[in-house]
Amino acid sequence: xxxxxxxxxxxxxxxxxxxxxxxxxxxxxxxxxxxxxxxxxxxxxxxxxxxxxxxxxxxxxxxxxxxxxxxxxxxxxxxxxxxxxxxxxxxxxxxxxxxxxxxxxxxxxxxxxxxxxxxxxxxxxxxxxxxxxxxxxxxxxxxxxxxxxxxxxxxxxxxxxxxxxxxxxxxxxxxxxxxxxxxxxxxxxxxxxxxx
Numbered sequence: 001x002x003x004x005x006x007x008x009x010x011x012x013x014x015x016x017x018x019x020x021x022x023x024x025x026x027x028x029x030x031x032x033x034x035x036x037x038x039x040x041x042x043x044x045x046x047x048x049x050x051x052x053x054x055x056x057x058x059x060x061x062x063x064x065x066x067x068x069x070x071x072x073x074x075x076x077x078x079x080x081x082x083x084x085x086x087x088x089x090x091x092x093x094x095x096x097x098x099x100x101x102x103x104x105x106x107x108x109x110x111x112x113x114x115x116x117x118x119x120x121x122x123x124x125x126x127x128x129x130x131x132x133x134x135x136x137x138x139x140x141x142x143x144x145x146x147x148x149x150x151x152x153x154x155x156x157x158x159x160x161x162x163x164x165x166x167x168x169x170x171x172x173x174x175x176x177x178x179x180x181x182x183x184x185x186x187x188x189x190x191x192x193x194x195x196x
Contacts, residue, residue: 026089027136034089034103034133037077041090042069044099047121054119057155059181080107086145088117091133100124103133105141105150110178113189114141115151118164130164138168138190152188153178162186 027034037045046069048054049061063069080087088104101120108115116137118130141147152170154161166172170188177184 027133027140028094029132029136031094032100032129032133032136033092033094033097034136035092036081037073037088037090037102039070039073039078041073041099042066044090045069045073048102048119051119051121053122053125057158057161058119059183077104083107084114086114086140089133089137091120091129100129101133103130103137105137105145105147108178111151111153113149113151114147115153116141116168117152118161125160130160131167134164134168148191150190152190153185154188156184156186 025033025035043066046063046066049063049069049072054061061072063072077087077089084105084107086105086107088102088106090099091101091103092099101118101124103118104116105114106117116134118134120130138150141150150170152161152165153176154165156175165188168190170190173187173189175184176187
């Protein structure tokens with residue numbers, strides 16, 4: 001069976017998934033289900049955003065309590081869904097509904113185009129989940145969102161992300177800094193002519 005994504009065009013989170021109490025998936029792949037984050041996902045967000053890899057490569061978002069995690073979900077991804085029609089999606093294993101990471105598009109005021117972001121708990125790294133989910137998100141960007149360009153930024157030392165972005169077909173453009181951290185980041189870009 002191929003790992004191509006099935007895209008659900010409904011962004012209506014009011015319809016419950018008939019299999020679980022989760023919201024209807026926005027995207028599905030062979031092994032993964034991507035859905036909008038809900039406030040109830042705060043314990044997972046707390047764990048992910050305090051993982052050593054997140055802190056090292058993305059930065060400390062000062063998520064110290066479950067209330068901080070709820071606030072992050074509400075002001076970040078949930079606000080983006082309303083404002084942009086996309087955002088970071090909770091990525092779950094289809095087999096048992098285990099949350100394993102985030103993957104989706106982000107629209108930053110400091111970048112001309114949306115950028116793809118992804119992060120996974122360490123025990124789910126190196127298993128192809130980031131490639132599988134990011135491929136689905138890029139396809140969604142082209143087919144249902146009509147985006148012609150998607151960017152990506154990554155820490156200059158994050159070799160896993162750099163390798164993945166190249167595998168996804170994104171090309172290095174230049175080194176940039178984004179406020180407020182002013183940390184050097186690598187900027188990648190993809191014209192979405194061919195998408196996996």
